[in-house]
Amino acid sequence: MLKARVFTAVLLISVFLSAVFFLPPLGWAAFATVIASLAAWEWGALMKAGALSRVFLAVGMLSACFALALIDPAGVGIVDGSSDGVWRLGRLFYWPAAFFWLVLAPLWLVRHWPLPASALAVLVGVIVILPAWLALIQIRSVGPWLLVIVMAVVWCADTGAYVFGRALGRHKLAPRISPGKTWEGAIGGAGVVIAYGFIVIPHLPPFLSGNHLIFAVGLLFLTAVSVTGDLFESLLKRQVGLKDSSRMLPGHGGILDRIDSLTSTLPLVALVLLSGSN
Numbered sequence: 001m002l003k004a005r006v007f008t009a010v011l012l013i014s015v016f017l018s019a020v021f022f023l024p025p026l027g028w029a030a031f032a033t034v035i036a037s038l039a040a041w042e043w044g045a046l047m048k049a050g051a052l053s054r055v056f057l058a059v060g061m062l063s064a065c066f067a068l069a070l071i072d073p074a075g076v077g078i079v080d081g082s083s084d085g086v087w088r089l090g091r092l093f094y095w096p097a098a099f100f101w102l103v104l105a106p107l108w109l110v111r112h113w114p115l116p117a118s119a120l121a122v123l124v125g126v127i128v129i130l131p132a133w134l135a136l137i138q139i140r141s142v143g144p145w146l147l148v149i150v151m152a153v154v155w156c157a158d159t160g161a162y163v164f165g166r167a168l169g170r171h172k173l174a175p176r177i178s179p180g181k182t183w184e185g186a187i188g189g190a191g192v193v194i195a196y197g198f199i200v201i202p203h204l205p206p207f208l209s210g211n212h213l214i215f216a217v218g219l220l221f222l223t224a225v226s227v228t229g230d231l232f233e234s235l236l237k238r239q240v241g242l243k244d245s246s247r248m249l250p251g252h253g254g255i256l257d258r259i260d261s262l263t264s265t266l267p268l269v270a271l272v273l274l275s276g277s278n
């Protein structure tokens with residue numbers, strides 16, 4: 001299992017970095033669309049949908065992404081355009097995503113609501129996946145390094161939480177949802193994120209890093225949101241009796257297992273970038 005996990009991790013990192021740095025904008029959009037479609041297929045498992053329904057969810061997500069790219073390629077960020085043009089669709093998708101992750105998702109975690117097998121569950125899946133898809137494309141359109149730096153915030157939070165949780169973890173963070181997570185791990189992960197943030201601060205747009213105190217608070221906030229995304233998917237999996245969203249990635253579970261924290265953080269970062277571009 002360890003060999004499979006390491007091999008899959010190396011392969012995923014290699015494919016991702018190759019895609020983000022070498023694919024043209026349209027190719028990157030296609031890459032992000034494949035990820036979103038596979039995530040939608042896995043979302044069907046969280047809805048307890050049948051095999052055919054899960055295929056329809058994947059095709060529906062693929063069609064939605066294709067339609068957005070076809071109708072407004074500049075707004076998606078796959079062709080050159082003005083800064084305002086690139087972020088145009090962001091106003092439509094990022095604010096609902098922010099409301100979901102900052103208000104509804106925390107309430108969902110407290111109330112332990114089940115995911116209904118209905119149109120409402122599909123709508124929740126769209127809010128979880130589609131804004132993250134758009135953010136992947138639009139943040140990368142600003143610069144591939146910026147996207148990597150932003151995504152590395154989540155990776156640092158996860159790694160720090162694992163290391164500090166294993167070494168110092170005593171107090172459970174959410175025992176009914178994810179028994180392995182601890183407050184010590186979460187605090188350690190936040191500390192790693194702060195250290196990382198001040199290392200990469202010279203490479204960020206000035207409006208993001210002009211005030212160091214606000215920047216540090218923003219990093220802590222982003223870390224908390226990443227934990228919310230992780231716990232939200234963990235809750236849904238536990239409710240339907242799944243350990244992983246799928247077995248697509250040997251040793252790592254499924255696509256949603258790898259991007260759960262990114263679905264919550266990327267749209268919020270994109271919303272900040274949208275505000276800064278105006």
